[in-house]
Amino acid sequence: MKDLSFAIIGAGPSGMYAADALLKNNPDASVFIFDSLYAPYGLVRSGVAPDHNKIKEVTKLFDKTFAKEQVSFLGNVHIGKDISVEELRSFFHAIIFCTGAHKDRSLGIEGEHLTHVCNATSFVGWYNVHPWFQDFRIPFNKKKVHIIGQGNVAVDVARVLLKNPKELESTDINPDVLEKLKSSEIRDVHMVGRRGPLQAAFTDKELKELGELEDVYVSVKKEDLILSEEERAYLENAPKTLKANYEILKNLSEKPFAGQSKTLSIRFFLSPVRFDSVDGETVSSVTFCVNLLSGDVANRKAVPTDKQIEEHTDIILKSIGYRGEQIDSLPWDDRKGTFSHEHGLISDGTYQLYTSGWIKRGPSGVIGTNKADSVETVQTVISHIEKLPPITKSIKELYELLSQRGVRVIHFNDWVTLNKAEMDRGEGIKPRVKFNSNAEALSYLEK
Numbered sequence: 507m508k509d510l511s512f513a514i515i516g517a518g519p520s521g522m523y524a525a526d527a528l529l530k531n532n533p534d535a536s537v538f539i540f541d542s543l544y545a546p547y548g549l550v551r552s553g554v555a556p557d558h559n560k561i562k563e564v565t566k567l568f569d570k571t572f573a574k575e576q577v578s579f580l581g582n583v584h585i586g587k588d589i590s591v592e593e594l595r596s597f598f599h600a601i602i603f604c605t606g607a608h609k610d611r612s613l614g615i616e617g618e619h620l621t622h623v624c625n626a627t628s629f630v631g632w633y634n635v636h637p638w639f640q641d642f643r644i645p646f647n648k649k650k651v652h653i654i655g656q657g658n659v660a661v662d663v664a665r666v667l668l669k670n671p672k673e674l675e676s677t678d679i680n681p682d683v684l685e686k687l688k689s690s691e692i693r694d695v696h697m698v699g700r701r702g703p704l705q706a707a708f709t710d711k712e713l714k715e716l717g718e719l720e721d722v723y724v725s726v727k728k729e730d731l732i733l734s735e736e737e738r739a740y741l742e743n744a745p746k747t748l749k750a751n752y753e754i755l756k757n758l759s760e761k762p763f764a765g766q767s768k769t770l771s772i773r774f775f776l777s778p779v780r781f782d783s784v785d786g787e788t789v790s791s792v793t794f795c796v797n798l799l800s801g802d803v804a805n806r807k808a809v810p811t812d813k814q815i816e817e818h819t820d821i822i823l824k825s826i827g828y829r830g831e832q833i834d835s836l837p838w839d840d841r842k843g844t845f846s847h848e849h850g851l852i853s854d855g856t857y858q859l860y861t862s863g864w865i866k867r868g869p870s871g872v873i874g875t876n877k878a879d880s881v882e883t884v885q886t887v888i889s890h891i892e893k894l895p896p897i898t899k900s901i902k903e904l905y906e907l908l909s910q911r912g913v914r915v916i917h918f919n920d921w922v923t924l925n926k927a928e929m930d931r932g933e934g935i936k937p938r939v940k941f942n943s944n945a946e947a948l949s950y951l952e953k
């Protein structure tokens with residue numbers, strides 16, 4: 507089969523790696539990469555923390571993929587809203603969904619609806635200028651924040667809240683958030699895990715950075731780090747990151763308070779069971795139950811005890827992982843929050859719909875993890891080449907359909923213009939100042 511035409515839905519890392527893998531296998535294929543936003547690169551722009559700019563250099567590789575004449579960008583096109591999956595099928599031999607996992611998970615406890623019980627994702631989206639989260643607010647005139655969860659997102663959020671805002675001035679953080687951080691009265695941040703130090707999901711490099719924050723005392727209780735003989739033996743042969751995490755936590759627990767004005771408490775063995783409110787509207791306290799751990803040392807589970815602790819709080823940021831969002835009625839695994847698939851083939855009984863990245867495997871791993879994931883999916887596509895359905899409509903017809911529906915497609919040359927404009931707005935001080943909506947980007951293009 508010649509002149510293969512593929513659609514990739516989502517221009518984040520898994521989509522870009524999938525495009526690359528498709529072209530390596532089929533240099534003559536055409537690849538059309540869709541995104542609902544005006545800009546490509548997904549989580550690299552809207553997930554990676556502003557002070558981790560180096561990680562964003564991976565976009566230079568992705569730019570090279572877009573520079574190939576076989577590759578097109580269709581930004582500002584929302585699949586499932588502007589055009590259905592069923593309609594899209596006519597234009598492509600295969601469609602690979604790489605739409606990530608942006609929906610929050612719920613704790614399912616009382617008081618989760620209260621004002622200032624928020625999702626860390628929304629805060630991340632706000633400070634990274636993701637168009638969907640620009641109405642998010644937290645009260646910076648309050649003191650105490652509890653972050654629920656101990657993954658790297660929790661670490662990012664804690665760092666951004668506590669870092670000297672001057673150090674964020676030369677980043678691409680949302681300028682409004684930066685102004686708020688400059689007058690922030692948040693002083694007391696708690697990052698709370700339901701299990702122990704050997705089960706925390708953060709990685710050592712990220713944890714170490716927390717210990718280096720200016721004017722921040724990092725509090726770790728020595729008693730939380732006591733290990734049983736079995737745990738000590740496990741740690742001895744554990745992966746490097748886990749050993750390093752434990753060492754860093756131990757060092758932090760031994761550092762005395764030195765008059766810092768802000769505190770970050772890293773706490774273990776606590777699960778929130780309830781949020782309460784004095785005025786019936788805004789969260790004012792959180793109740794935790796104290797957990798014990800049980801089960802195999804490599805896979806300990808948190809088991810609640812009868813002991814509970816209630817403490818005052820001003821803001822709750824839930825950072826307990828993400829879920830994907832089902833598109834149209836494609837086969838869905840509701841437990842995992844991913845498409846139902848086999849090695850990337852979405853299980854709808856046809857050989858046309860595929861998936862990669864967080865919407866395929868769940869929200870885990872770093873940007874590079876998506877490369878192997880997308881290679882696996884593309885191998886599956888290639889193994890089905892003879893079974894892929896024929897195309898019945900041309901790309902010209904697709905552009906006409908979108909135009910009839912009032913969709914202004916943002917092409918890659920538009921993005922080049924917008925990218926330059928964002929960088930110019932940084933005035934040589936910041937890497938860029940992002941547009942805060944598709945509408946703002948479009949009105950810049952129309953000028």
Ligand code: NAP
Pocket residue numbers: 613654655656657658659660662699700701705706707708712777778825826827828869870871872
């Ligand atoms: P994550 O690493 O899966 O961490 C989720 C955290 O939430 C865990 O501590 C988990 O505890 C906790 N949790 C889940 N359900 C809970 C519940 N019901 N009650 C209390 N706690 C609960 O997720 P993430 O932080 O969102 O990160 C997603 C992925 O992006 C990860 O692979 C992460 O490494 C990556 N990332 C990397 C960077 C970086 O490299 N700098 C930055 C950001 C994100 P349990 O372990 O007990 O389930």
